[in-house]
Amino acid sequence: MEASSAERLELMRKLDESFRQVRRQINSEWNTYNVHGLGMTHGRMLTILAKSGPQKASALAEQLLITSGGVTGIADRLIELGYVKRERGEKDRRVVMLEITDDGLNIVKLIEKLRSKIMHKLFDGMSEADMEQGVQLFETMSRNMETDVTNS
Secondary structure, three states, X not given: OOOOHHHHHHHHHHHHHHHHHHHHHHHHHHHHHOXXXXXXXXXXXXXXXXXXXXXXXXXHHHHHOOOHHHHHHHHHHHHHOOOEEEEEOOOOOOOEEEEEOHHHHHHHHHHHHHHHHHHHHHOOOOOHHHHHHHHHHHHHHXXXXXXXXXXX
16 A cells, blocks of 8 residues: 655655665764774775776776766865876877876775775675665666656
């Protein structure tokens, strides 16, 4: 039986608040163990560069879902720490690529360990069926956000 509009709205609010609470807890866990002072987006940028090789700021912005200006700020911090370097394109010197350094690759190893620790804590006690249901839920929400859904 379908929930009434009021019940449906209340369920949406509960899901939204639960999602926000889990995000806060993940961020708190990251900050507790992250001794290098890097935010999660810094870590994601390093991970992308480690896996995909040198990238333009615009490509990183698209993957990180942030502005090119946001990429510049994050990259500046990673360059300052020696984890990333800027390189001019070989064919077109106007093109600037961001590339991970050896120190950056070492940090990615630590980031992956931290990420694994957080994921194991987050999903402790969940069955594969629970996790598959969660994947379906988030994929549906993502598709909804990519389309014009105006059922209010």
